[in-house]
Amino acid sequence: MDLLAPLRTRLRITFAGQAEGVPAWEDALEHGDDAGYFAPDSAVWTVHGGMTPIAAGIRALLVQALHPGALAGVAEHSDYRTDPLARLAGTIRWIFTVTYGDTVAARAACDYVRSRHRSVTGTYTDASGAERPYSANDPVLAEWVHLAFMDAFLRSYEIFRGPVPQGADEYVSEWAVAGELMGVADPPRTEAALRARLQAYDDGGLLCGGERVEEVVRFLKAPPLDPLLLPGYKVLFAAVVDTLPERYRELLGLERPRLGPVPLPTRLAGKIALGAVGATLQKVGPSELAARRRLTRLGVLPPSERSAG
Template identity: 70%
Template structure:
């Protein structure tokens, strides 16, 4: 009896938008004429093929929401409330195509996102009360999205999986390619540079909380997930808060899980939750499997 079958079905529906079969874009990663930007022994493959990204996405969205320009683009132009799973599936498609596709597929994926972002523009209120213009393809906003993503995936892997193979600098340096493909002029290439850049945004007064942030936080705390997935999500949400800087938690209006004055150790529970998810989904995802078939065809594996 396949006791994990119901969980597998709901996870597939959540992550890919379909409960049966493999999305065509994933099997298409078998096509292509080169190895892509990242090798199977890269830090990017190690991080993105683990279960840590299931938790990383939560932290990335919370961190991105701290920039009012980025937040305005999400609130004013995205369908994150009406179709959160569709938005999630689109993000996963971009991540895995850049990670596992050949260079042409990775570039097309980034061009597709940048084309969609070309219509995402407007004005937002800065932390100083100024009305400022924003565009999703603005290099400064694209950089905040990139560094929030990089930091979230790195920290979640370290917290729930262990040290990154090759070191944290390897992951930051390798994934900088994705930032460049998305129009970031000079993405950080070391862990120290990543930390410094995040602190620079805050020191310059570019990050803030407020009612709009509170709305997104409330949604992320209780998204419209299948009831079977909600307990595990609650564990991951709490564990992610343990990995975040206190300054960011203050802006988000969040606190680390605790029982009275006693902090709750959420990391172990998160590792258990991710292990169950990994058992349900299997050791190698369809995107990675397709990439390995391409590499084998090209004699590169």
């Protein structure tokens, strides 16, 4: 008897939108006529593989919410409250297509997202109380989203796995390609530049908390997940909160979990939770396997490496 089958089914529904099989868009990554923007030994494949992207997704959503312009676009133009898994599935599809697809597929994925963003416009109240217009494709907002994603994926890998073998600078430099494809002007290409660019948003008074941020935090604390998954998610959420800079926790209205004055070992618990997910799902994801098949066909990888992980 496969005791993990119920958990595996619920995880597949959460991440892939279906209980069995592989989504067609993932299998389609096998097609294409070039190796894509990132090689199998790239820092991007390393950081975006495994289970740490699950933690990164939570962290990215929390950090992105600190810019009221970015948050207004999500709050006013998405159905994350009623159908959060649809938004999650769309984000997963974009990240993995850019990571593992050929250059045509990667550019098409970015063009599709940018086309959807054209209608995401409105006004928001900034940190000083002034009303400002926003557009999801505005370079400043696009940059903030890019920085938040990049930082979330990098820090989650470092905290829950260890140092990036190719180096943090290499990851930032490589993933700058994704920023450029999404309309970001001169994305950072070193870890130091990433830190500086993030700090500049706070130093410039562009980040804030508030009622809308509190609403997002409440939602992310207890999203409408399958009851079988919710306990593990809450463990991982606490671990992610523990990894955030103190300034971000302050703006989000969050505190490190403690038992009295003693901080709880949430990071270790988070590692265990991610390990449990990894033990339930296959070691190498369908997107990477499809990309390896394409690379084998193109002669980039020898046949013996097409399913290596």
